[in-house]
Amino acid sequence: MKITYKIPLLLTIFGFIYACGPKKDSIIRRNYQALTTKYNVLFNGKEAFRKGIENINTNYKDDWFQRLPIEPIVFEEDKIAVPKFNSGPGAGFGGNNNDDKKELTTFDKAEEKAVKAIQKHGMNINGIERNRQIDNAYLLLGKSRYYQQRFIPAIEAFNYVIASYPGADLINETKVWRAKANIRNDNEERAIESMKLLLIVKDTLERDLPEKIKEQGYTALAMAYIKSDSLQKAKESLSFATRTLKNKEQGARNLFILGQMYAAENKKDSASMVFKKLIDFKKAPYKYKIHANIELAKNSPNDSTSTIVLKTLDKLIKNRDNRPYLDELYYQKAVLLLKNDSIDLAIENYNKSLRAKNAGDKQKTFTYEKLGNLSFKDSKYINASAYYDSVMQISKDSLDLRIRRVKRKHKNLASLIKFEETVTVNDSIIKIASLSKEDQKQFFEDYISKIKKADEDAAQLRLNQLAFGNSNAGLLSGGKGKWYFYNAQSLNFGKTEFQKVWGTRKLEDNWRWSEKATIGNNTKDSAKVSKVNVRYNLDTYLSGIPTEKEAIDSLKTSRNDALYELGLIYKEQFKNLNLAKKRLERVAKLQPKKELILPINWHLYQIYTTQQDLDKANTYKNVILTQYPDTKFAQVILNPSKKIKEDEVKIDEVETTYKEMYYLYKDNKYAEVISSINEFTPTIVNSNLLPKFELLKAYAIGKNENKEAYVKALEYVSVNYGSTEEGKKAKAILGKLTN
Structure with a gap:
């Protein structure tokens, strides 16, 4: 009996489903299919697409040192094949023949939902689509393919919408997306033509385009012009696109790019106006606003305004919300201070930029390069080399022209540093060798005391860090917690570190003395302690001092050669005549090798002639003319050749x-x-x-x-x-x- 009652109910349900099916045209069927498409399949597809866009905006890392791309996305040149789905016209051909199921991306899922909407809910009856949501499905299909880097299938989907639904309310948006796909497909001329037709000729039934479509259209037009290197026209398009700012993310990006383009042309006033507009744009994402402030500082035109900009930067630095940008803020502050000749303050802020938490690698390369240039300008070549070395260690872009320039500077400094080290080391050894035995002993005893004190402080610091690096919860609670002596791992580590420095010692007074290191008859421990404490052994240092005249003379010769080479490098390579003069004059007084006397006098003659110190120049000229009259140097002095440009x-x-x-x-x-x-x-x-x-x-x-x-x-x-x-x-x- 119960079955008898259920039969009419089932028949009713099947009848309703048949009445709402996509095979026949009726009001009920059209509305049902449109409703199901919009709030079921397409809703899920659009949500997946929205998440994909959010992921792009979140994960894309902008290079703020370069002009930003209009779209924050990088498409690969060699794209791995992605699954395709069966669908109707414009949706591609063939299915996915790959039996291995891959995890779908958000854009894959969006495409899958769009295809499902077209296949399951399409009502193409007698060549006319009766489901008013299918055009939305095709647009979603094309957009999903665009972000999968499948531009030709995307264009197919957009063309199908434009051909099949000319009166749809999304037709203009579809034309914009088709233009973007053509740009990505290296067909920017067609994109420019279609956007001009849409924006200027207005091939639309509407009398005037919505502001949102205008903004999208001019943004696409700017993309096409940038791709074709028509930067002036790109600026005009961006100016039109930034009039309304309906899309806060893209609008802020367009403003920033427009400001960058003006700045690149050295139109500082125009650039400043654009960046100020971006700062005043309340809905703009904060990353664009903070970088607009930094760009304003870069475009500060004169000293009077730079004071105001410095105050603005200080205010931004004090704001806790700006901690992720401290490296850039400190760097730009240092640049302004350097322009105002506040060199010490500039160096201080460059170092703060380096110490800023989460400082970017590329920002560090610029900061190290600036510090290197300042050291080089101040003739601190060893420091400059260290800074340039840091640039090369951090940078991963060996093709960057700036990095290659830094690498050349560092290479040029390499030989200079080698010779400077030779002079410093040999001078020290020669000076110590000239001391009496008692003075040598006293010198090294003082040195050993210093390194012992330094080692002791370092060991104590390590122990303190281990003991108090964690909270005192274990000590306060009375149980075994995080205190140093309750942590077996930390205790063993501390013990090992102590023994590395001090060896095995008794707990007694004066435990730091070296003779306290040997305990018992353990030969292995004794050998280990002896090896560790060789730095504190006075005989080690005294035995290393050369005593034979030949060894000391060899040190003097290599030092003199290094001084001469330094003079040449400073004179010819770095054009630092003062340092060249100091090195050459010093080696001239140190009884150099006979073959160096002539070139030393020649170079000093040239330096003093260049500096117009004729008295000094004549001194070295007379040496050449009297002692080396038959050399070509003397002939050049007596008969200087006529110089021609x-x-x-x-x-x-x-x-x-x-x-x-x-x-x-x-x-x-x-x-x-x-x-x-x-x-x-x-x-x-x-x-x-x-x-x-x-x-x-x-x-x-x-x-x-x-x-x-x-x-x-x-x-x-x-x-x-x-x-x-x-x-x-x-x-x-x-x-x-x-x-």
Whole structure:
């Protein structure tokens, strides 16, 4: 009997389902399918799409040192294939033949829901779609494919909407998305044409486009112009796009990019106006506002406004909400202070930028580079090298031109630092070696006391950190908690660290004395303690002091050579004549090797001549003329060649001439090479190729004349062009000839 009553109910349900099915056209069926599509399948698809956009905005890391892309997304050049779903027209063809099920992304899920809406709820009857939500499904399908980097299938979906639903309220939005897909597909010309047609010609039934569509359209147009390098037109499009700011995220981004473009053209007033508008935009995400303030500081036009900007930066630094941006704020404050010649304050703020929590790696590279440049300018080359080294250690972009420039600076400083270290170390050893035995002993006893005290302080600091690094909850509660002596792991670690420094000792007075280290007859422990405490052993240091005259003379020779090389580097490479003068004058007083006397006097003569100190210059000139009258240096002083500007001879002509002379040399025409170079070199005194000609002439002299003439020619090249490859080659040959 109960079954009899259920039959009519089941028939009614099946009849309702049949009446609401998508196969026949009726009011009930259309409304039911539209309602189900909108609030069931499409709702879930749009939610997945929204989450995908949120993930992009959250996870994308902007490089604020470069002009931002209009869309915060990076598409890969080689995209891995993603699943496809069966659907109707515009939705792609074929299914997913891959049996291995992969975890779907949010955009995959959005596409899957859009396809399901089209397949299950489409009411295409007699060529006309009766479900008014299907156009939304196709738009969602295209947008999902766009973010999956499947631009051609996305364009298919957008084209289907435009062709099949010309009167739909989303037709204009679909045209914007199609333009964006064309841009990503390297077809920006078509995108520009379609956006001009939409925004200017207005190929729409509406008399005027909604503000939201205008904003989207001009943003897409700016994307296309940037892709085609039409930056002026891109700025115009961004100006139109930022009039309304309906989309707070994209609107704020557009304003920031527009400000960056004005700043790149050095239009500081226009840039400042745009950044101020962004700061005043209440709905803008905070990251754009804080960076707009930083950009305002960068574009501070003069000293009067920079004072106001500094106060603004100080206010931002004090705001606890700005902790994630402290590295950038301190850096920009330092830049402004440096402009105002407050160098010490600038250095202080650069260091604060480095110490800021969560400081970005790229920001650190800029900060270290600035500190390196300041040290270099102040002739603190060792410090500069350390800062440049930090830049290279942090940076992962070896192709960046800025990083490559820093790398070249660091490489140029490498030999300088090596020679400076040689001078410092050898000076110290020579000074200690000259002391009496008692003074040497006293010197090293004082040194050992200092390092013992330093080791003791370091060990105590480690113990304190272990003991009080955690809370005292265990001590206060009376149970075994987090106190140091209740933690077996910390206790064992502390004991091991103590023994590494002090060895095994009794608990007694004066336990730090070295003789207290050996306990019992344990040979292994004794050997370990002896090894650990070698730094405190006076004999270790005393035995290392050279006593033989030959060893001390060798130290002096290497020091003098290093001083001479430093003089050349400072003079020729870094153009620091004062430091070059100090190094060369010092080595001149230290009885250098005989072969260094002539070049030292020559370089000092050139330095003082450049500095217009003629009295000093004449002193070194007279040494050359009286003691070395037959050298080429003396001939240059007595008969200076007429100087002709380098641009009077074209570089390609110089290269051609060098090749001709090189071929003459290869043909064993050495005399002709020598005479030709003598005639040609006075016309290229400022050319970078001059060292090549001089070395080639030296080679020809070596083949055509005696050894003495060959040595003189090589000496001239090695001394006059010591920092070049040719000078180094000449020096190496001289070393072999004179040994």
